Amino acid sequence: MISVHGLTKVFPGGVRALDSLDLDIGEGEFFALLGPSGCGKTTLLRSIAGLETPTSGRIGIGGTDVTTLAPGRRDVAMVFQDYALFPHMDVAANIAYPLRIRKTPRARREARAAEVADRLSLTGLLGRRPGQLSGGQQQRVALARAVACRPRVFLFDEPLSNLDARLRLEARTFLKRLQDELGVTTVFVTHDQGEALALAHRIAVMDAGRIVQVGTPAEIFHRPATTFVASFIGSTPMNLLPGRAGDGVLHVAGAALPAPGDLPEGEPIVYGVRPEYTDLSATRRDDGFPGEVAVLENLGATTLVTLEGPDHLVQAVVGEGREPAVGTAAWAVPRRGRALVYRDGRLAGQA
Amino acid sequence: MAPATSPTDAAGLGRGRAVAFALPALVLIGVFLVFPAIWTVYLGLTDYRLTGPAAADPRLVGAGNYTTALGDGRFRDSVWLTVQFVLGSAIIGQAGLGFALAWIMRDRRGPVRRLVEALVLLSWILPGSVVAFLWIALLDRDGGTLNALLGTPGAAWLLDHPMPSIIVFNTWRGTAFSMMLYSAALENVPPSHLETARLAGASAFQQLRDVVLPRIKGHVLTNVLLTSLWTFNDFTPFLLTAGGPEGRSEILPVYVYNVALRDGQLGFGAAVSFLILVINLVFALAYLRLLRDRREVPG
Numbered sequence: 001m002i003s004v005h006g007l008t009k010v011f012p013g014g015v016r017a018l019d020s021l022d023l024d025i026g027e028g029e030f031f032a033l034l035g036p037s038g039c040g041k042t043t044l045l046r047s048i049a050g051l052e053t054p055t056s057g058r059i060g061i062g063g064t065d066v067t068t069l070a071p072g073r074r075d076v077a078m079v080f081q082d083y084a085l086f087p088h089m090d091v092a093a094n095i096a097y098p099l100r101i102r103k104t105p106r107a108r109r110e111a112r113a114a115e116v117a118d119r120l121s122l123t124g125l126l127g128r129r130p131g132q133l134s135g136g137q138q139q140r141v142a143l144a145r146a147v148a149c150r151p152r153v154f155l156f157d158e159p160l161s162n163l164d165a166r167l168r169l170e171a172r173t174f175l176k177r178l179q180d181e182l183g184v185t186t187v188f189v190t191h192d193q194g195e196a197l198a199l200a201h202r203i204a205v206m207d208a209g210r211i212v213q214v215g216t217p218a219e220i221f222h223r224p225a226t227t228f229v230a231s232f233i234g235s236t237p238m239n240l241l242p243g244r245a246g247d248g249v250l251h252v253a254g255a256a257l258p259a260p261g262d263l264p265e266g267e268p269i270v271y272g273v274r275p276e277y278t279d280l281s282a283t284r285r286d287d288g289f290p291g292e293v294a295v296l297e298n299l300g301a302t303t304l305v306t307l308e309g310p311d312h313l314v315q316a317v318v319g320e321g322r323e324p325a326v327g328t329a330a331w332a333v334p335r336r337g338r339a340l341v342y343r344d345g346r347l348a349g350q351a
Numbered sequence: 352m353a354p355a356t357s358p359t360d361a362a363g364l365g366r367g368r369a370v371a372f373a374l375p376a377l378v379l380i381g382v383f384l385v386f387p388a389i390w391t392v393y394l395g396l397t398d399y400r401l402t403g404p405a406a407a408d409p410r411l412v413g414a415g416n417y418t419t420a421l422g423d424g425r426f427r428d429s430v431w432l433t434v435q436f437v438l439g440s441a442i443i444g445q446a447g448l449g450f451a452l453a454w455i456m457r458d459r460r461g462p463v464r465r466l467v468e469a470l471v472l473l474s475w476i477l478p479g480s481v482v483a484f485l486w487i488a489l490l491d492r493d494g495g496t497l498n499a500l501l502g503t504p505g506a507a508w509l510l511d512h513p514m515p516s517i518i519v520f521n522t523w524r525g526t527a528f529s530m531m532l533y534s535a536a537l538e539n540v541p542p543s544h545l546e547t548a549r550l551a552g553a554s555a556f557q558q559l560r561d562v563v564l565p566r567i568k569g570h571v572l573t574n575v576l577l578t579s580l581w582t583f584n585d586f587t588p589f590l591l592t593a594g595g596p597e598g599r600s601e602i603l604p605v606y607v608y609n610v611a612l613r614d615g616q617l618g619f620g621a622a623v624s625f626l627i628l629v630i631n632l633v634f635a636l637a638y639l640r641l642l643r644d645r646r647e648v649p650g
Contacts, residue, residue: 072552
């Protein structure tokens with residue numbers, strides 16, 4: 001549906017926001033562009049919209065090359081982070097604005113605005129001005145304006161970041177259901193890995209103008225391709241511990257762990273395991289990282305335990321009622337098959 | 352309405368001392384602003400002259416000066432010329448050109464923008480007499496720069512086209528203010544709003560109409576009022592044409608100067624000044640009305 005080929009964007013001043021980037025997004029897909037600020041994700045979204053002119057490379061939408069097409073002729077609708085509602089127009093006029101520009105007859109566009117407003121539970125608000133709406137309502141109006149003109153592609157720039165925490169969860173569920181029902185190809189930008197995992201069918205993780213990994217939320221979560229992705233994804237950051245391969249085992253932070261088959265001897269590696277897949281043992285174990293319980297953080301149903309070793313920190317998530325006492329010794333044991341081994345920053349195998 | 356407990360006396364001075372602090376300023380304003388204004392109104396009702404018997408012993412003539420002025424062809428011509436001057440140089444010229452420049456320059460950075468800003472500002476900060484001299488040098492019949500540029504030796508711009516000359520002159524002189532005001536106003540238009548319109552397929556005109564103008568309406572009103580009033584009361588064109596030839600560029604301030612000080616009819620001049628004041632007031636009230644209507648719109 002959307003194909004990006006060799007896309008490069010260099011801003012005046014020499015900032016290389018996109019670096020020869022390739023990407024294919026399928027029909028009807030809910031696709032997330034995820035990365036830290038400055039990684040180029042917004043530039044990529046704006047390039048697809050036509051708001052940025054790429055320095056080189058091509059962009060196609062639905063089989064047509066749109067690289068040089070004006071934004072208004074690409075048949076895409078974008079929802080901005082600040083919603084960009086026109087303050088001097090009421091909700092109905094805001095929703096119908098793209099239709100007005102397309103010279104849809106007044107009766108038709110009013111009917112369409114009312115229909116879309118009904119779908120997004122805005123019916124009672126059609127006569128209000130944006131300034132009289134709550135943040136969540138404003139966001140739905142912005143969505144309604146995008147939906148009303150039946151575009152081929154939706155582009156959302158940080159769609160949830162202007163909402164407060166509780167509303168964000170509601171809006172997330174709402175957005176996912178809406179996209180599912182409409183079935184329109186949707187690309188959204190977020191710096192929040194939780195949002196990307198929750199919403200998207202597929203995620204592209206970006207860093208420094210390049211795509212580091214593309215995959216389903218499960219793939220990205222379970223098999224991050226690089227240590228960058230590994231540290232970026234997950235509500236609690238992955239434990240990444242330096243180690244060395246030798247004698248068919250991995251020597252990492254005082255523990256001897258089974259090695260994946262094809263590692264050369266003596267090679268430095270990084271051993272990664274999520275706190276969720278790390279168990280605590282109160283008795284000494286060879287395959288556990290030793291340490292002293294330093295911090296307990298209550299996460300509700302679970303507790304995040306931080307172990308302080310001689311020269312490393314390891315975190316583990318334990319269930320309710322199984323928290324060790326602060327100051328006691330413990331061993332953090334990676335769960336079988338859940339640990340990852342990185343060599344030169346790239347995924348080398350599972351352990 | 353202020354709540355009953357609201358302290359109107361935030362500084363805790365007490366009424367007496369507050370008045371004492373304000374008094375010197377009020378006296379100055381009274382002596383140099385209010386009194387002359389009232390005096391002008393009084394003079395407008397007399398036949399006071401610069402010289403002659405009426406200078407020593409002015410007589411009250413009631414509304415005579417006003418009826419004379421309103422019946423005078425020269426006064427009515429002058430009003431019409433002033434309307435042309437304000438429409439041409441303040442509204443189309445300064446406000447229109449100023450907005451156009453601000454719009455074109457809005458995304459530009461670097462040398463082009465700095466050069467345009469410097470040139471436009473220069474024309475604004477130079478003293479009026481210097482600017483007038485520059486324009487006489489530009490438009491002069493013999494050896495004028497414009498004639499040299501266009502290859503039209505002997506074209507007497509100031510004599511043959513006095514109104515266009517002073518309109519262009521005043522436009523050139525005052526555009527900087529409008530451009531700066533609109534530049535600042537355009538900064539307040541969120542880029543995402545313009546981009547939303549662009550994504551909907553809006554043309555540049557539609558973007559201006561639907562996104563930009565509603566946002567900067569207050570700035571436009573303020574700008575049009577100020578430039579209109581300044582232009583309406585502007586005397587600098589006198590330095591170029593002195594109202595001539597044959598009164599063809601005699602806008603109201605120049606007309607007042609000519610009748611009051613050159614012809615010596617101080618009483619009549621005062622009456623015309625009062626009429627100018629009334630016209631200014633009408634402008635200002637209409638503007639305040641528009642601005643209030645705007646404020647009443649919710650959201």
